[in-house]
Amino acid sequence: MKEKAVPSSAQGPVQGSAAVVKGLQLLQIIPELGEAATVKGIQQHLGWPRPTLYRLLNTLEREGFLERNPLGGEYVLGRQFIHLARRSLRAGSLQERVRGALRRIGCETGETVHLGVPSGMHMTYIDKVESAETVRMASYIGMAVPMHSTSVGKAYLAALDESERERYLEQLDWEPVTARTIVDAARFRRELRETRRRGYAIDDEENEAGIICFGLAVTEVDGRVAGAISVSVPRYRFDDGKAERIVAIARAELDSLG
Amino acid sequence: MKEKAVPSSAQGPVQGSAAVVKGLQLLQIIPELGEAATVKGIQQHLGWPRPTLYRLLNTLEREGFLERNPLGGEYVLGRQFIHLARRSLRAGSLQERVRGALRRIGCETGETVHLGVPSGMHMTYIDKVESAETVRMASYIGMAVPMHSTSVGKAYLAALDESERERYLEQLDWEPVTARTIVDAARFRRELRETRRRGYAIDDEENEAGIICFGLAVTEVDGRVAGAISVSVPRYRFDDGKAERIVAIARAELDSLG
DNA sequence: ATACTTATGTCCATATTATGAACACAAACA
DNA sequence: TGTTTGTGTTCATAATATGGACATAAGTAT
Numbered sequence A, B: 001m002k003e004k005a006v007p008s009s010a011q012g013p014v015q016g017s018a019a020v021v022k023g024l025q026l027l028q029i030i031p032e033l034g035e036a037a038t039v040k041g042i043q044q045h046l047g048w049p050r051p052t053l054y055r056l057l058n059t060l061e062r063e064g065f066l067e068r069n070p071l072g073g074e075y076v077l078g079r080q081f082i083h084l085a086r087r088s089l090r091a092g093s094l095q096e097r098v099r100g101a102l103r104r105i106g107c108e109t110g111e112t113v114h115l116g117v118p119s120g121m122h123m124t125y126i127d128k129v130e131s132a133e134t135v136r137m138a139s140y141i142g143m144a145v146p147m148h149s150t151s152v153g154k155a156y157l158a159a160l161d162e163s164e165r166e167r168y169l170e171q172l173d174w175e176p177v178t179a180r181t182i183v184d185a186a187r188f189r190r191e192l193r194e195t196r197r198r199g200y201a202i203d204d205e206e207n208e209a210g211i212i213c214f215g216l217a218v219t220e221v222d223g224r225v226a227g228a229i230s231v232s233v234p235r236y237r238f239d240d241g242k243a244e245r246i247v248a249i250a251r252a253e254l255d256s257l258g
Numbered sequence C: 001a002t003a004c005t006t007a008t009g010t011c012c013a014t015a016t017t018a019t020g021a022a023c024a025c026a027a028a029c030a
Numbered sequence D: 001t002g003t004t005t006g007t008g009t010t011c012a013t014a015a016t017a018t019g020g021a022c023a024t025a026a027g028t029a030t
Helices: A018-036 A039-046 A050-062 A079-091 A094-109 A151-159 A162-171 A185-198 A242-255 B018-036 B039-046 B050-062 B079-109 B151-159 B162-171 B185-198 B242-255
Strands: A066-068 A075-077 A112-119 A122-129 A144-146 A201-204 A211-219 A225-234 B066-068 B075-077 B112-119 B122-129 B144-146 B201-204 B211-219 B225-234
Touching: A018 A039, A018 A050, A018 A066, A018 A075, A018 B018, A018 B050, A018 B079, A039 A050, A050 A066, A050 B018, A079 B018, A079 B079, A094 A112, A094 A122, A094 A225, A094 A242, A112 A151, A122 A151, A122 A225, A144 A151, A151 A162, A151 A185, A151 A201, A151 A211, A151 A225, A162 A185, A185 A201, A201 A225, A211 A242, A225 A242, B018 B039, B018 B050, B018 B066, B018 B075, B039 B050, B050 B066, B079 B112, B079 B122, B079 B225, B079 B242, B112 B151, B122 B151, B122 B225, B144 B151, B151 B162, B151 B185, B151 B201, B151 B211, B151 B225, B162 B185, B201 B225, B211 B242, B225 B242
Parallel strands: none
Antiparallel strands: A066 A075, A112 A122, A112 A225, A122 A144, A201 A211, A211 A225, B066 B075, B112 B122, B112 B225, B122 B144, B201 B211, B211 B225
């Protein structure tokens, strides 16, 4: 055969994979070929013997991942693929789902709001609503921040089930970020218990001097913990009662997501 | 094994399909299992021997269709799948958005309606509402038609900005499709200007003898030109005033899309 | 209408591989 | 510390995927 089906990576051939790899290649090449995705067109492109191609096309068609136009004979991705794709992309837009709430929280509190998701041993900001005040956060979308010193990190960890949380705690890098960062694991566990008790996380100048943040976990539609939001306030704008107001606003908006 | 991998249809086993079918089953089951999509969870669900499961998981992972959380070991659909899904759903979502309008236009006009999107130097029909009349169009979803001789092509080209339109006009294959097809580029440019002036395109038996079509461009929610619809009428059913009625109905429905 | 070319589709001997019981090791738990 | 559970791999062999050869259908040129 002209084009050997091997995994894309350089890790050497894997048993039981050649037909699967070929099947996946078909799923990828057929939309690219468009109207040329006939048996002849696909065969010319991939160079496979016709029995091999027919067998795979028929299998994918029977499983609903491909459909064939009865008139011209072109293949297209089938409804089974489309269905799977829709469901998976729907779940993929946490940021879209939460964006409105972020905006409203920013409006009502007048402060900067972040949405963070876990990425390795850090939280990464995937959305941010800037405060209209002149003093602003230096953070940015895509920025990775520590879990142990930020309110998004604490809120996220506090919301996890215990075994998953412990896996993170064992691997965290307990570097001090400011003089106030908690770097003792036992003390940090107590801090997370306190976070759960009060219902929100606090970063009391532990990640950045002069900045206090309040964090609440965010869940997927199916209930799984997906990340957290934080509302950040410069200490000079902070006064008693502000924490409760910020948290009440944030909680109401997150609860309205469903 | 507990669950034999056979095609979903009743057509009997197909050679060379068992591993492909298993691979597709994994792609479908993993999002459903969510955080239970660990090796143990998948194995409990499918009942496959572990070497079989590992081989398929590793293959899908190497091809980028699955990714594994390094901490908890759960599998999720990988970026190769997400990429393929996004591209394939892009065209599909225009069809969904426009489908209701297509149906209403078909109902109110009593004629066949197509939705076409650009594909290379052609328009491809991605949706069709059949007329209830006995004389019907031979067109089908997936069919590629010329841009210069059809009302979907003219409507689409007329709506583009000039530089993009000129790119198309320089590369079109000015083949006559019927005796009435415009094959002179300069004359075709005048035709597109006239199309813009009147607000809709006309295929006056230029693509198929005896068939007159009226086309209007369709835009994405962000305003970009995405394709066009056409309403097709056999000449024998055509009378004065019908064009205006058809176009008014079509325009009203498209305007209501937002 | 006929001959030729091209495209579609299948058969089946055999080369190749997918299978899965058995095994090894790691992690969790009592 | 011992047991249980989970992760991961090996490899003899049963099972299957392969692809050259063939059959048939459709399209084209004469």
